[in-house]
Amino acid sequence: MAVKVSLKVNGKSVSAEVEERTLLVTVIRENLRLTGTHVGCDTAQCGACTVSMNGKAVKSCSILAMQAEGAEVMTIEGVAKPDGTLHPMQAAFKEHHGLQCGFCTPGMVMNAIDFAKSHPNPSEQEVREALEGNLCRCTGYHNIVKAIGAGARAMAASK
Amino acid sequence: MHAFKYHRPSSLNDAAALMKGDAKLLAGGQTLVQTMKLRLASPSDIVDLGTIKDLAGIKSDGKSVTVGAMTRHADVAHSADVNKAIPALAALAAMIGDRQVRAMGTIGGSLANNDPAADYPAAVLALNATITTNKGKHEADKFFKGMFTTALGAGEIITAVSFQVPKRAAYMKFKNPASRFAIVGVFVADFGGSVRVAVTGAGPVVFRQAEMEKALAAKFAPESVANIKVKQDGLNSDMHASAEYRAHLVTVMARRAVQAALK
Numbered sequence: 001m002a003v004k005v006s007l008k009v010n011g012k013s014v015s016a017e018v019e020e021r022t023l024l025v026t027v028i029r030e031n032l033r034l035t036g037t038h039v040g041c042d043t044a045q046c047g048a049c050t051v052s053m054n055g056k057a058v059k060s061c062s063i064l065a066m067q068a069e070g071a072e073v074m075t076i077e078g079v080a081k082p083d084g085t086l087h088p089m090q091a092a093f094k095e096h097h098g099l100q101c102g103f104c105t106p107g108m109v110m111n112a113i114d115f116a117k118s119h120p121n122p123s124e125q126e127v128r129e130a131l132e133g134n135l136c137r138c139t140g141y142h143n144i145v146k147a148i149g150a151g152a153r154a155m156a157a158s159k
Numbered sequence: 160m161h162a163f164k165y166h167r168p169s170s171l172n173d174a175a176a177l178m179k180g181d182a183k184l185l186a187g188g189q190t191l192v193q194t195m196k197l198r199l200a201s202p203s204d205i206v207d208l209g210t211i212k213d214l215a216g217i218k219s220d221g222k223s224v225t226v227g228a229m230t231r232h233a234d235v236a237h238s239a240d241v242n243k244a245i246p247a248l249a250a251l252a253a254m255i256g257d258r259q260v261r262a263m264g265t266i267g268g269s270l271a272n273n274d275p276a277a278d279y280p281a282a283v284l285a286l287n288a289t290i291t292t293n294k295g296k297h298e299a300d301k302f303f304k305g306m307f308t309t310a311l312g313a314g315e316i317i318t319a320v321s322f323q324v325p326k327r328a329a330y331m332k333f334k335n336p337a338s339r340f341a342i343v344g345v346f347v348a349d350f351g352g353s354v355r356v357a358v359t360g361a362g363p364v365v366f367r368q369a370e371m372e373k374a375l376a377a378k379f380a381p382e383s384v385a386n387i388k389v390k391q392d393g394l395n396s397d398m399h400a401s402a403e404y405r406a407h408l409v410t411v412m413a414r415r416a417v418q419a420a421l422k
Contacts (some may be wrong), residue, residue, distance in 0.1 A: 023192075042196065
């Protein structure tokens with residue numbers, strides 16, 4: 001049966017008619033056409049579907065759309081400034097070449113931004129632990145770890 | 160995922176009334192949603208506990224720490240009260256899954272599911288916790304019945320878990336590097352005179368290790384358990400680890416947990 005789900009995505013109030021079994025990531029990608037949020041494994045392991053929900057990084061493939069009723073969601077599309085200026089974490093990924101194919105990057109950035117809020121100057125070890133829920137099959141993680149450390153410090157400095 | 164009817168009750172009573180037939184409760188959904196996607200579960204109805212007030216939160220009174228059923232793992236891990244009263248419990252919560260999963264997953268969901276490799280059952284059993292539901296209370300020793308099976312009855316909903324504050328405690332987990340579930344996890348809690356040792360991941364359901372408890376009650380030191388040989392009979396054997404390997408790990412994790420508790 002179709003039901004209505006209403007939430008805020010990237011600051012805009014949106015609603016969608018969906019089946020009750022619809023996942024949050026499906027609403028984001030297929031109803032709202034925000035295809036920056038990726039579905040990698042679809043089993044809550046890879047983290048490519050990570051978005052911010054009510055200020056916390058979560059895996060949108062493991063959440064029913066109905067669970068997000070009334071929530072404030074931010075996707076990778078909502079991270080940069082309207083004029084296109086990159087978020088400090090995005091800029092750090094670019095600067096440190098923290099990506100190769102880029103498939104995992106939106107999830108990495110969304111998780112990293114949430115992590116950096118409570119870790120303004122993280123150690124390498126802390127960054128690696130924070131990445132337990134994000135898989136990258138290209139980079140070997142070294143530049144992602146560097147990027148997140150630099151991004152976190154840039155976020156703290158821009159406050 | 161098969162179709163189901165979704166409900167958003169506003170009270171515990173409404174939620175309980177909806178638990179008919181193949182209805183399932185949804186807490187954080189970090190196990191259930193995946194299980195439904197794999198069609199290992201195909202409930203007729205989903206009863207979402209997410210909007211019921213007062214099911215989340217942490218209270219501490221010096222003797223016990225009470226955690227609401229819908230409290231997220233991340234909130235237990237970061238709670239100043241938990242870190243002060245039972246740091247081992249906060250550390251355990253910080254080891255569950257990954258940080259995105261910890262932002263959604265709940266203690267009530269974990270306990271009701273009772274995965275044989277889950278972390279929380281070890282803390283509940285070692286810290287002699289009491290599980291409160293909409294129908295009454297369960298002692299930890301009588302709650303975990305078997306693999307994915309608990310003492311919860313039909314329509315029974317966990318509301319809170321009260322942990323007894325130990326003199327000292329620690330949890331050591333040898334984790335599967337992919338899933339981060341416990342291959343073997345051992346929670347050791349010293350209540351001054353009595354010691355409880357709970358083992359998760361090793362068998363079909365969390366269990367206490369009586370021989371280690373006795374040895375640690377006599378002397379709370381790593382060497383008290385270092386030479387205790389755990390029998391492999393009845394322990395899990397799978398692609399990740401043999402029963403023999405898990406039996407060995409129980410002793411190693413117990414020794415390390417005692418070491419950590421003494422720090």
